Amino acid sequence: MESAGEMQLSYGARAKTMANDPLNLDEAAEWAGIWWLPDDPDERIAGVLRYEPETGLALSLIGAFEDRIMSSLSPGVVAVHEGTLTWEVIHGAAEQREITLLGCVPTRTRRTIGARVKSPDRQIVKATTALIGAHVRGQGEAAFSAAEVSVEDLELWAASSVFEGSWGTTGGKPDGSGRISVKPVGSESVTVDGTEFRLTHRRTLPFLDQLKGGTVGRMRDTVFVRVVPSQPFSLTVALEAAGSVQDLIALATHQAAGVIWLRLELAEIGAASPADRPALHRSVDVLYAPPALGKHDAKAVEHHRVFFTCESIPFETIVPRWGEARGRLRAATNMIMGLRYAPARYIESNLLTAVGAAEVLHRGLGIDEGPFPPDVFDTMRGAMLAQVPEEHRDRLKGSIRNEPTLRDRLLALAARPDQEAIGLLMPDVDRWARRTTRARNDLAHEGTTPGHSFEELFAVVEVTTAVVILNVMQELGLPAERQRAIVQEHPQLRATARAAREWLVSPGSGA
Template structure:
């Protein structure tokens, strides 16, 4: 990977010319700023026409309330093309009839900048591949090109040692029509000489290259990157931010010099993922990782994750939401955790009807005969042959490794009953008078852990590893303690 990549946790600026795609002959000078946390801001010396006008009669122009927005703005800066997407004017200075003529100023916010390409919109099929670096991907990959050797002859340290580099072949797997490649990027060793000493440095970055069979659009690329980001977040049980995203352009280079070998063309993406990664933050501890490519091989976990995420998309989103943006109030987290359990059960397609269809139909018809005609439609709609929330919780508890479940929830029956009671009270009465805050917090954590164990089970994580997670992962170990304290019947304490 080149050194000109754009890291999303670093501020950047581009000074150049900017124009609307259908007004290329009228460029306007300006500066594009990117600041982490604030996003993209284009400051123009001049202005695009952002007033909404109409001509109700010849020679009459009416100016309406509001401002124009632009799907796309093109630019050129630092010898590179730039495309801005989702552009909204947010400020500036327009003057009319001033004594001294001076240029207008305009501030435009953009949702996305693609540095290195001009495209017509987020649905343009433009990109042949995407390479993305996500926080803690190296820990999840459980591999590195760097190796350390410490000299210790006869078991005694002698002060010698070395850091060496060994090339690693990319791990690759084809899922449907998309190839996923786990690769490493690294630079040459560097000695940083300071007045107080010398520091040797070398960086190894694990990243994922996503190569579809056919070119994709920017919107498709964002979805593919989100799939990888969510995998790392789920595996590490914490928010995983995107550090950088580089897109490889499809098709021939229109500026290719004849006779010279073709080189890949790249565009650097600047956008707002669900979390922005910090490349120099401390990596996750191995005790906090549910699984790595050692416990679930890369060529096995990627197809399983792609299938599970598509089938259980809502449940994984809700659980990951508790990691990316947890609510400040336990009631909101309660609805999210229990809702995730419900939609997970539906997504697993393991529903067992309480009654055989023929028997249910006979019972319902018999009951409806006793209901006045004017209330029959409403009453009929409330009679459903579906499992209850408690049934769904019992079914989820029966799927993962049962030794792991026993370690996590000693009293499954009480957890299912108290969780059902808490959710129903909150949803139907607007309060939970029969639960303490401590018990509600335990319900949230235990139900979240139950969903996690079910997804790990779907990914094929061995039962022994499930038990190890409950026993050694700090969060799940705390959750197991909460279950024993708050969700165990007194007779079983």
């Protein structure tokens, strides 16, 4: 039991820690202050900036920036045109912090000119992004030296924790005793093309909450990725880095992974600090709308639903591999991520997305070889075109291509991952390739899939998605044993394998 002095220290430490915590994107906040346009800093308007996770950023001004589009026709004569002005940047000062709003659009302006009672104008401005803690000239300004991002289930993926726990027993039964201990966990880092990526733990000091109905002891361990390029960088670069981390965790957990918070660090301000004093670092919290919004207090995904962690592929290995693979296969991974973040309501849309991802992936893997040697194909095409009237040759020439068919691409993709894992996923690869090709072609050319039931289309979408994912993980170097375990243990892939055995097996095959 802590002494009173220790208890007071805990509360003080808690308050200090909470004050320095990043702003969670799933929590509402507001700032009352003054606001101005960078090109006219002398015109300052009072107002309140509010952030709501569901609706975003809204600045309510007591007064108004001029948002009318006007032109001078002659001295003293002004024409007001349709439309309204927008502002890329608005600066503010509130709660003793600089604030930059980006992508600002006035949504409502109420002017009181000519009113019986003179009162201030009112204006509401929507913004796409807020930087809490800095004034910058725009999203492309290289004003930052580091970025830190927290994503849902990052700690589970990191496969490390500062906590250890044990429970006491008497006679083989729990006796109510036990302990929770905290051990330091070192950071893991890797440098890729001059940019350092560091997997870091940040924990609060232990403290006790004395409540009316009891006492609760708490500590919080947060895992985040710190990104430090070799040169100052912009918000655009920071958002790209956050998106890369988010997509990696989404791939690893096979579900949408929301960003919980994003914090930047301003590049060093002014002259260098004296040698006996640390450099001045100012944190900048970013409020924006990521592809998925993280819930910082939501329950973590179950461990058996995770495809891979840093135990399967160490952090220093997966980060450079993911950076290279994401850049090369980005279109395909984006399409598959789309099925996780925002699945379509209709099976036909998901069919086109899954099959399109497979085609794009096949091209990105560099195995897009035609069925004929180039010299043989050129001779064949020349002979065919010679038989066509000249006025129709250009049109026909564009349709004669030396490219693999969709079925060829699907079979080639199925041959790349661990073959035992593919066999566990589907017993009849050829049937899957043929039925997937038929479904896509019927939908694309006829607008319907009369030869497929809904259940078969669902199986086609799920199996094709799984094949794309296994190929991406093959590119990341996921061991064959882990690929097999995923198909056998992950609930969704087990269900996919059952659907493949039921709907994608040739009649009479006995598979």
